[in-house]
Amino acid sequence: MSLTVTTQHPHDFVTLGSRIAIARVADGVGTLLVTGHEPTLSETVARLVAPRSGGAVEMPTAALACIDLDVDRWADVTWGSGALRWLVTPAALKEALAAEGKAGGGEGPRGGATGG
Numbered sequence: 001m002s003l004t005v006t007t008q009h010p011h012d013f014v015t016l017g018s019r020i021a022i023a024r025v026a027d028g029v030g031t032l033l034v035t036g037h038e039p040t041l042s043e044t045v046a047r048l049v050a051p052r053s054g055g056a057v058e059m060p061t062a063a064l065a066c067i068d069l070d071v072d073r074w075a076d077v078t079w080g081s082g083a084l085r086w087l088v089t090p091a092a093l094k095e096a097l098a099a100e101g102k103a104g105g106g107e108g109p110r111g112g113a114t115g116g
Contacts, residue, residue: 019044021034022077025074038059041059042058045067048069048081048082060091062090065087070083
């Protein structure tokens with residue numbers, strides 16, 4: 001199972017409420033996207049991956065984090081049961097795209113400007 005977390009959408013979960021909401025997900029769901037506001041989202045991510053994270057995870061606006069969970073059911077998710085697979089910030093993504101010569105301007109997949 002994996003969990004992808006973003007701060008891009010304005011849905012808010014309190015930290016404990018986040019874990020309760022995750023535990024209520026149907027067992028047939030293999031991937032879950034959780035969105036939220038700061039500082040609650042960073043705290044939730046940090047608690048899910050603690051102590052592996054060293055206790056703190058910063059999720060700037062529009063950041064994405066992927067957490068692998070070694071559980072068979074969402075109800076089995078507990079604090080510390082996850083491993084942070086990756087965390088990508090908008091700045092890191094822009095830098096990676098610039099390194100490939102793809103950042104700023106240009107055409108998006110539907111012919112629209114991608115911005116910069």
